[in-house]
Amino acid sequence: MNTFLSRVGSAGAAHPWRVLSLWAAVLAAAVTFAVVAGGEAHDDYDIPGLASTTGSHLLTDRFPEMSGADARVVVHSPDGAVPSAELSELGANLSAMPDVGVVAPPRLSADGDTAILDVRYTVPVTDFTGTEGTDPLEAAAEGARAAGLQVEFGGQVHENTSAPGGAAEAIGIGVALLILVFAFGSVVAAGLPLLVALTGVGVGGALITALAAFTDVSTTAPTIASMVGIGVGIDYALLLVTRYADGLRDGLTPVEAAGYANGTAGVSVVFAGSTVLVSLFGLRLAGLPVYSSFGYATFLTVGAVMLASVTLVPALCGLAGRRILGRRKPQRRNDTGTGTVTARWAARVGGRPLPWAVGALLVLLLLAAPVLQMRTWPQDAGSQPTSDTTRVAHDLIADEFGPGANGPLLVVVDLAAGTDPESVAAAVRTDPGVALVGTPLVNRAGTAAAIQAEPTSAPDDEATTETVQRLRAALPEGTHVTGWTATFVDISERLADRLWLVVAVVVTLSVLLLTVVFRAPVVAVKAAAMNLLSVAATYGVMVSVFQWGWGADLLGLPGPVPVSSWVPILMFTILFGLSMDYEVFLLSRVREHWLRTGDPHGSVVQGLAATGRVITCAAAIMIAVFTGFALDANITVKMLGVGLAVAVFLDVTIVRMVLVPATMALLGRRNWWAPAWLDRTLPHLDVEGGTREPNTVRA
Template sequence: MSSLLARLGAAAATRPWQVIVAWLTLLVLVFAAASAFGGTNHDDYNVPGLPSQEGTNLLSERFPEMSGADARVVVHSDTGPLAPGVLTDLGSRLADVDGVSAVSPPRLSQDSDTAVISLNYRIPVTDFQGSEGVDALQAAVAGTRAQGLEVELGGQVPENISKPSGTAEAVGMILALIILVFAFGSVVAAGLPLAVALVGVGIGSGLITIMAGFTGISTIAPTIATMVGIGVGIDYALLLVTRYTEGLRSGMPVRDAVAAANSTAGTSVIFAGTTVLVSLFGLRLSGLPMYASFGYATFAMVGIVMLTSVTLVPALCGLAGTRVLGTRSRARAERRTTSPLTERWAIRVSRRPWLWALTALGVLLLLAAPVLGMRTWPQDAGSAPAANTIRQAYDLIDSEFGPGANGPLMVAVDLNKVPAAELPSIVRGLAAEPGVASVTPVLTNADSTAALVSVQPTTGPSDPRSTELLDRIRSDAADGVHVTGLTAVFADISARLAERLWLVIAFVVALSVVLLTFVFRAPVVAVKAAAMNLLSVAAAYGVMVMVFQWGWGAQLLGLPHALPVSSWVPILMFTILFGLSMDYEVFLLSRVRERWLATGDSHRSVVEGLASTGRVITSAAAIMVAVFAGFALDGDVTVKMMGVGLASAVLIDATIVRMVLVPATMYLLGDANWWRPGGRRAAAAGGDGGGAATPAGAPLPLRAR
């Protein structure tokens, strides 16, 4: 691997313009293909095997006019009761909206100043292209708004629209540029990682758009993929450029420095990126098609970013030559490549490894403790930004009709299994359930083979008491009675994801251990790395619980109140984080292993490995934190939580884990770190510096050895 990457890097450095033009051409071709064949993103909540899906299937088969998407139009007057004629005219216009199968009579509040008109569609929400469904509703209500009335939109159709603002990406890139300039002291060197990340993310975004034309891609999957792509793209390029500048400072020619960087740091990039890609396969085990779309999108993004890193970075380095060092660095013949501060820190940890290891472990467990009380729920309109129309509609319905009106339970009855004579008894039983505010009259389809009853809880959709009510209704229901609706779907999704989380964790951890064992030929190192990654992820989960569920930082992030952790976040964050953590693990451990192979001194190898990587790991982590924290500004709650969670995890991982726990445990284990079955010293294998032991910056042969 290292020899192949060395030759690839040397070739790219020798013919930089050919490589650059090739990638730019690919970028243009992908965007052209995306324009011609790309599709629009949408969320698909149809999940075979969920209890709510049985009710959805029954309605789709026998009550199609009530089985599609839904929407709610909320009309409010600040001056008094609403005029009946206004609502009648609005209802007529809404009935003419494409796809609408039924428009309910207006439901008035007690003081008649607010009305809710519910719409049912004959088509699922996934059939809408882009914002066409919302645009049609906006056109229908424009006349009512012109009369001075407040009109807000809620329900599936308006809630299924996601419009990235680009603010998060811009903030992350600006902060990354500032950190890179500070780290390298050269605008040219700082610009290389950003340029590579932009090209990789651009191609990846185009590929995701093309994928959306052939399969379902969630509305927020591109944003999550972009967040990860920017982070790893800058990270990978930073590792390569750092190693390249070390070679230049040691006196190597440009071509040899590029080859050495690609054979060492490039190997780290390949293995770290492969770990991310393999981890993403764990999303398939969630059992949700929507989750798989996150995996497809992020897989495409990370794969392209990884390829651009080991080809485009060498080309740009070859083109820039020694300009990446900056004027002051070029004036000096050599510059120390290790960090004195990090070296002193490594020595300090080595003197009392037990104390530092136990302290770091205690801090991680303390941060992780809140995860024991973590509650999850998919995002809904109640967690949207206050200025959003779906949030305005949610709040109006909550205040005028009760919190449960935002999440009614739809009880579908198969009249081929349940006699129609039992419907009154079913309605009375539902109305008598504790926690039920009201039950609507029974609706029956045209051939009397299915019936539908809407149950309004006294509590909101995300309230755990609503889920308890759902469970009670299901436990008492006869065969042929199914509970569905968005609240039931969300409850089932949360339960499915909580159940599958442990399967995903086992899968990702096992694959990561196998990959690390292959890289370092050291099972002890692999198992220890997996355990530490689990600790850092658990600590990040705990931070999310404190910020969002406990509300310790909710208002600072633009949220009105505390709310459960989004059900989409834990599994998605775990699979991404377990891969990202390997960036620092592979880069640090391969330097340590490189020095151990050269010296045979396990203590000294840890000090030298940490000293030579401490600065780049700190810079890379700072960039990751900046990029992910920028996404905490996104209006989508799931993206916001992912940003906070990933930023917290990277910060914890790069400080407490990599700078304290890893060196402390390596000091304690000594040569046992590199034990393998058979008792022989580990042979040379992949990783940064992955060939035979080579002093940092020393030239590597370009032919296979």
């Protein structure tokens, strides 16, 4: 692979315009296909095997008027009771909207100044694209607003309409560019990684749009994919440009330097990117279609970015030539591990490894402690900014009708089983967690009934989950508890159950891949353990910031909110892949020096000295990009942005700068131990292009 990538790099630098033309053609073709034949992002919450799904399918088959999306129109009068004439007109307007099955009679608050009109559609919320669902609702409310009434909207239709983004991401990319300029001292060198990352993300985004024509792709998936793609794209290109600059300082020509960079750092990029791609496969094990789409989207983007890095970077470097070095006086690189701040730090930690290792471990465990209190719940209106209409509607309903009114349950009764809906309604009323039970609605054929029940607690309250579980245990056969709140309960439980399966599979695959790359099972297992500690610490910080509300104000949140159910598994797979990026970059240099010298302590010092600057710079860029996404209005994207930024910070400080040198110093030559049978079995993969020497410790 070293030879192949080296030839690719040299050829790209020797014929840059051919490579640039090829990538321009690829990007144009991908965008054209996406425009002509691409599809729309589409969330799919029809999840086989969930208890709530059985009830929703029964409604779809026998009671379509009650089976689709719901919208809640909240009308508030600042001057006393809401006029009945205005409510009648509003109800008529809502009934005339397309795809509406049922509009319930207005429900008035105790003082009469607030009313709720529940709208049931015959189509699921995922059938609406853009503002197709919200525009008719806004038009229907124009008369009531003209009469001086406050009209706000809740329910699935408005809550599933994504606000346009881009500003927060632009801020992160701008900060990343400033960091690159500072690191290289050259605008040319700074702009090159960013251009490569954006090209790869552009191709990946077009492929995601094309993919949406053939399968469901979550509306959030393209944003997540671009966030990861920009981060790793800049990282990969930065590593290659740094090696290219090293080659120039060593007296190589631009073509030779590009081949040298691709034959060394390019191999690390391929293996690091492969680790990310392997980790993403773990999302399929979550058992939710929406997670599969996250995996597909991010896989396409990271794959495009990785390919762009090892082909487009050499071509751009060939065009830039020695301008990569900027106006600073060129100096030969220091790759001996002496004299740098990182080398001195590594020597200090390696001199007393045990206290440093114990101290770092205690810090990570302390940060991870809050994870024991983690409560997950999919985002809802209660986590939106106070200026959002869904949040205003949520607060009005909670204040006037009680917190449970924001999360009604729908009890579906299969009348073909001989169950009496009135007796079911009576049984639901006896549950201590139920505040209100509506009159059973029976379909025209008399084969199914639907009963709406309101819990006494808010949707994201643990008491609501317990209420759903009690009802399911107590109600007779043929009765199903469904609705949006019950679906979220089932999703949270499914994800909590599958998290450990995803962790086990991703960790196992990553350990196997690292073992193949470095021929050292001890290094692979140690890297996985450190990454698990880093992820656990990140989860703990997430609980402190979001669930405990320690950073709610800074992030524009109204107050403490549960950790989004979508985040833990998604963040784990992404974080494990990204952490392995740095592990590959660092350990490949350490192993290169180990094979050259056979000195286990000196190889760690030299490896850290050689990679410290580029890893620190890469981490700072990733933190900037992820922090930009933390400003996104979508709570899932916001949590992922915060989590990924925190994880990268912990990884580059506590893990790479303390735990890695400390543990490698403690283990010494045992780091590179491998059983003789394994050493004979594994292929020889020279990740950094160094000469293999017989320093592997065998059993």
